Amino acid sequence: MKKFLIFIFTMFGLMLGMLAMMYNEYIRAYEAAHHRSSFPEPKENLLVPVSTRAYAKAKSWSEKSPLSKQQIKIYLTKYGMYSEYISQSAVNKLNIDWKEQAVLRAKSYQKFHYSKEKLVGQLVNVDLFTPEEADYAIEKVHFDWKEEAVKEAESSANGGKISKERLLEILVENRKFTQEEAEYAIEHAKIDWSD
Structure with a gap:
């Protein structure tokens, strides 16, 4: 009887293992077919060290x-579920010029017409450079901060009546342009001040 129970539990365990592997393959196939996976994952394999998988991610x-x-380190620990040590090790192996990464990220924000101060805040506080x-x-980005202020002024005044004084206040206090940049924007923005 004891051997029979061992046999039954062994078979049950093997069946559960097979079901788990089939389910895992089904999920991967479903994500691949529906393009739901954000990042390609290396094939899970016990022979591939965790650090190699973390580096690949x-x-x-x-x-x-x-x-x-x-930011990459946080993604590895939070979404990749890797330890702090493994995440740090993987990030350290990357052959990346982090200053150039910051330049590329800053350029991607040009469409938002940030002031110099706001852009630095975004890069440091949000993007964690x-x-x-x-x-x-x-x-390195060589943005014309006065022109960025003009574009932001036009964007802020778009669709509604706003006084020059209020727009100046928004540009300086909220958008963090310098007084000089904000005054330049008020003077050069294509805004209908009538009424």
């Missing part, structure tokens, strides 16, 4: 979008 994320070192990397990016 880090490399994949870094190729899709200009991300900071810290170091202040040094953000400063380097600001130097």
Whole structure:
């Protein structure tokens, strides 16, 4: 009787294992067919070290979008479920110029017409670049901050009546343009001030 129970439990365990593997393959096939997987995952294999899989994910994320070192590390720990040590190790193996990543990220924000101060804040506080990397990016992007202020003024005034004083206040206090940039924007923006 004991051997029979061992046999039954062994068969049950094997069946559960097979079901789990089939379910895993079904999910992967479904995601591939519906393009729901954000990032291609390497084939899970016990022979492939965890650090190699973490590095592959880090490399994949870094190729899709200009991300900071810290952001990739957070993605690995939070979404990849890798340990802090494995995540740090994978990020350290990446052959990436993080300052250039910051430049690319800064350029991607030009359509939002940020002021210099707002762009630095975005790069450091949201994208998690170091202040040094953000400063380097600001130097290299060569944005005309006065023209960015003009575009932001036109965007802010679009669709509604706004006074010059209120727009100046928005540009300086909320959008963090300098007083000079904001005054330039008020003077040069294509805004109908009548009424």
